[in-house]
Amino acid sequence: MNTNEYKDILVFAEVQNLKPAENSLELLGEANRLRNELGDNTRVLAAVLGSNISPVVESLFRFGADVVISFVDDKLAEYRSDLYGEALTRIIEKYKPAIVLIGATFTGSELAPTVAAKLKTGLAAHCTELKINDEGNMVQVVPAFGGKVLGDILTPNHRPQMATVKAGITQKIESRDFTGTIEDFQCDLTGFGDRIKITGRQTELAKGKPLHESECIIGGGFGIGNKENWTLLEELATLLNGATGCTRPALDEGWSQDEHAMIGTSGVAVRPKIYINAGISGAAHHTCGIKDAGVIISINKDANAPIFEVSDYKIVSDWKKIVEAVVTKLK
Amino acid sequence: MFQFFNEDQKMLQKVVREFVEQEVAPHAAEWDEKDVCPVELWPKLGQMGFFGIFVPSQYGGPGLGLTERNIILEEVSRHSAGLGIAMMTHELAIAAILNFGSEEQKQTYLPLLLSGEKVGGLSVTEPTGGSDFGNQSTTIEKTEEGYVINGRKCFITNSHIAQINVITGTSGVNEKGRKMISTVIVPEGTPGWTAGRKENKLGLRGSVTGDIICCDVKVPHNCMIGNEGDGTKIAMHTIGHFGRSGMAAIAVGVIKGCYEEGIKFSKERMVYAKPISNLQAIQFIIAENMVDLEAGHAMLYNACAIYDRGQSCVAEIAAVKLFTSEAAARASKRTIDLMGGYGIINEYPIGRFLRDSMAIIPSGGTSHIMSIIIAGTVCR
Amino acid sequence: MALNIAVCVKPVPDSKHYDKISIDPVTKTWNRTGIPMIIGDLDKHALEAALTLRDKFQGKVTVFTMAPESTRDNLVEALAMGADEAFLLSDKAFAGADTLATSHTLAAAITKTGPYDLIITGNESDDGSTGQVSAQLGEWLGMPHIMNITHLGYQEGVIELSVVTENGSVNYEVVLPAVLGVTRKVNKPRLTNVMGMLKARSKPLTILKAEDLPVDVRQIGLTGSPTQPGDIYSPKMGRKTEEITGSPEEIADRIILELRKAGISV
Structure with a gap:
């Protein structure tokens, strides 16, 4: 050739x-x-x-x-x-x-x-x-x-x-x-399209803003603990006109309903201007999806969580207290 | 890891492990905490082919051996020793009927037990003790219509859940004036058979242990396993091979749990920015766990191979039971030390492993009894 | 109508042991010593889809893999799970194949042993995750192919499918024969039981070499692969990791400051 x-x-x-x-x-x-x-x-x-x-x-x-x-x-x-x-x-x-x-x-x-x-x-x-x-x-x-x-x-x-x-x-x-x-451009498509037929279509709008269009993403992992806590992350994302993203465990637990919100190898790669995450330990599966984020702020109660190694800012604390404080101030 | 499994045995290990990770591991802590035996799993375990794997095909089994049976118990007990002992005991009923029962008994009961449709049990131990076997006070009296059983058994695994029960008792004296021990099957729903108190155990929770009370329990003649007076032989063979090797497999499962959880924790746990697996003190613990696992594996499957070759190996199995049950207790204590504060937190399974190993020691005979059995054989 | 179904699977390193993967800085190859090979998770969904159809409509399920002979046990596992026959495509000439050469080789084996009504694959492999083989297999075989399947039904010669898309799902009807790529949503794979395991060894498992297949040697292995691997390395993701301390309120103020600095209107 x-x-x-x-x-x-x-x-x-x-x-x-x-x-x-x-x-x-x-x-x-x-x-x-x-x-x-x-x-x-x-x-x-x-x-x-x-x-x-x-x-x-x-x-x-x-x-x-x-x-x-x-x-x-x-x-x-x-x-x-x-x-x-x-x-x-x-x-x-x-x-x-x-x-x-x-x-x-x-x-x-x-x-x-x-x-x-x-x-x-x-x-x-x-x-x-x-x-x-x-x-x-x-x-x-x-x-x-x-x-x-x-x-x-x-x-x-x-x-x-x-x-x-x-x-x-x-x-x-x-x-x-x-x-x-x-x-x-034109070409003959005769004979194509006969064996596959579309019989229906269901539209299911992803909740919130699509991740890749968000300048600010709030991420949560298994450490969020339950679905009620998850709504706190969603509240923060809404206040910042951003979106929530999640790890596979958080999706598997059903806290995040939106499978397009999974960040990482098997989900999407994101590049928001700022990525604030809570309760994410930092498995490679997730972190490879955030490497192009602008600023990464991570909150985790475990000072040794691997997520901190790929973060610009490290906050060792109960994530809930911090997020609640941010939400209160933003309101 | 034991290297002499054949291809099928290796695959069996994988098959069981996959099942256990999906169906057992996620619930093991809950069964322990609530102290419930997951009888609802029985039909599933039956479908998987995990019951009576040593039963030949004419009775619905695959005709493998004690080795395969204990591979299953080891893998189950890696995550739930409580379920392990419940399965082990279920199989004591299977083994007693298979090895000593009549053709009719085998045809009637084995399919029900293999499929997991019914739960099996074996009642031997009495309040006066289990190892003083010849001195049982439960009576199995012959009448014209059949046998009448009276007495009380204690520390009986599956007491409240078993539907097909095998029970020992005395049926008169022989010509030498010695008590004759017999073994009968008590079918489901026989009047007079009740489970008494349920014990609140330190370990092996998730299996039910309690009293069995027999009050004029009448069974037909065809429920006698073998002949009157065969009871000692039946019970000793069943417990001596299937019971104790099963307890040893359960102990090996616990050691494997300690070994794997210890490695996982020490690689994840960071101190001074390094995983603690870099520290020699921690490495010693992991090495000792590995030694106990290797030794336990080798001893267990060596003894099983002897049995599967058709030879008796009560002493070898007693030795495995002694070694592995004590080793499981040591390994879990060590692994708790390795994990520091996390070791005693019930989110981690190691505390349960320690409690389970303490409960494995007296099950099927304490370590001292094992020593007596070993010495009794090798000094003969 | 009984269905003759082919399933393509790929033995992959068990992802539970990915922490053991290392890269040799000199030879620039990755080392996976000590990592057990397993049938990929998605492949089990593909196999389950085939077994479900066979159990309901009768027929036969044949499993194909292109891999070294050492992966024979993985095929036995597929037979133990319930497949009826297996072919292991193993030959030095197949080594170094990219997805185009791999799909060509698989297609040749399928053509030789077929005809099949359906070919089912996992949507992607667990290791490379390219998700290319399914569609390329369809192209080599000249069959319609569909991926991202979340639901699969069959009625009188027609396969009914749901496929996931960015904004929902689309239903298709496909005329057989066809190549299908399934997602995890399509089913829950059965567990292998002891009986299946024991039957597996007596089921036919054939090793096929390049000479056994109607392949063009220029289109298999490294020679038939338009793509070539270059350098390999571990992702670097170092950042400054500055710790923010203080009361929750102080920390919140700092976060809001960082949000502003990043250009987010708050």
Whole structure:
């Protein structure tokens, strides 16, 4: 394969509720950052699929797409692995990007390996960092063993180099000055979409603000003790216009009802400006999801809790007294 | 760790451990605190194939041996020695019927006990003592219709929950004028059979221990296990192999608990910013726990292998029982020392392990009785 | 209709022992000596899904894994849990495979021993957690594939599914044959019992080598893997860990100050 034929960076722009997914916008930011490492003639392409994509095009430009590749087809109204897999593959075959970035959403996590298999190229999952090495190849840092180990993955001889990235890992760049062009794309989807049929849909809105959109996150773990105590954390989060996040034990105990609120290896990675947590001991499973937080303040009654090692501020105390005091003052 | 298990035995260990971690470990502290035996688990334990694993296939078992049986008890007792002794006793009824019962008795009772549909028990000890076995005062009198049982038994495990009971007593004297000991099965619901006081024990809570009172309990002739006068042989064989090796397996389970919990705690507990597992004093405790576990394992499964080869090994099993029950007490005391203040907090299981090991020592015969049995065999 | 079901599982290091994983700073390989291998938790959910369907509609459950021969016992465990047959794909030529090469090898074994009505996998493995094999298997086999399954039902040739998404769930009907990736929500795996365990050894367990499979040697193992591993390291997360002391009120004031400094309006 002549890897030189492949140049641009393509981001799969996922549409959720008629809006571009935050995760995709973050990846447009990351694509712009990588472009600086690759050279200015690299373009950032955003591929968007659907039956009506006009509501999202403008924001794709605003967040950094040079070209929006628009594939409008009624068959693409809703995501299905076979249709989207084929459509995105055909787009990539035509545009020959060097790099394809896909958000590790439920959709993206299925779509990415589908497309990689069709193209017989490499894919690195849930990358925590992307960089370009001296040979101009993308180095993809991926976690393994629940975040205990990080490893570099390269796809040196195949193109495109594909990566999925979870929400909150990379950063959006927004500018009103960004402009770009729309290019329509069409291909024949006959024969696709016949074997998978959508028969229903239940919408279940995540409670509170989505974690990755929150500038302030209040985290709680097993040390919170019970569900009643948990509401105190929620009260603090509400006062700060933030969100609550949790560890797996707190989710398993049912204190936090929202499974999208789990932070860490098997949950989401977050990068709030400030992360205040209570009753979290600091298992690697959790801490690898908070490493990009701005400031980390941890409250734990155990002075030796490992969470303190990854905290900016350490408060050895009964968390309840502290949180109650903060809530009182904020009110 | 004992290295000579075959592939099936290794897998059995895993299978039991997985079950125990899911169904036993989360409740063990509660059973201990409330002192209740989880009889509701019996059908599940039966489905898992954990009862009567030594019973051959014609009676519904898989036909494995004492080794496999004690692997199960060890793993259960790693988290709940109380449940361990309740299962152990249930199997004493199974062993007595299997090894000495009539074909009819085996066909009638073994499937019920193996499936966990019914709970089994064995009543031997009396208020005057358990080891003075030939001098029992419970009577099993033969009549035209069957046998009539009168008397009182005490310290009986499963007293209040067993539905199929095996009981010993005297049935007259033989030609030498010695009391004849016999063993009969008392089916569920036989009038005159009642459980008396329930003991409030120091350890092995989560198993029920209490009195059995027999007041004109009438059973048909076909409830006699073997012949009249076979009771000593039946009880000695059953307790000597299945009882004491089971208690030893329970003790090994407790030692394993101490060993694992000790390591876990010492790695987590930080003092001066270092885990206490770095400290030599703590390392000594962990090493001693490991030595006791290795020794207990080796002794236990060596004795089981002798039995499974078809040989009697009452002395070897008495030796394991003596060593492991005392070792369990030592290991739990040591591990409490290792854990400092946390050792005596009931959120940690070690305090329970200590209480359990103290209760394991007299169960199936005290350490002194074990010494007498050993010496009696080796000096003969 | 009886269902012929294939389940792909992966033996992984037991996560309870992850603290024993270390990285050799010289060879840049990770050391997992002393860590027992187990069938991944999610894989057990996949196997349970297959066993449930088989128990209800009859048929057969065949388990596949691509791993070193030392993991044979893990396959025996799958047989003990209730699977009917197992294939262990083991060959030096398979070593170093990424998800594309792995799924190609598995697909070849499935094609050779099939046809199957259904192929079920866990949504992702416990160790690498890439979640890629399921979909890629579907692509190699040319079958529809769906992941993130929380509910699985079957009726007259059609599989009914619920799939979790960011804002709720979607129901699908899929025509067989298909490849399904299940989540933990889909069922509670059964525990293996003694009877199952004893039956396991007499069930067929076959080792397949590269030459036994319709594979293109350029698409298996390291050669067939577009991705290549580079450096490995432990995550570094050092922060200053400054202790805040004082009364709860004083500490609260300091927290509010930090919130302000971080740009949160309070």
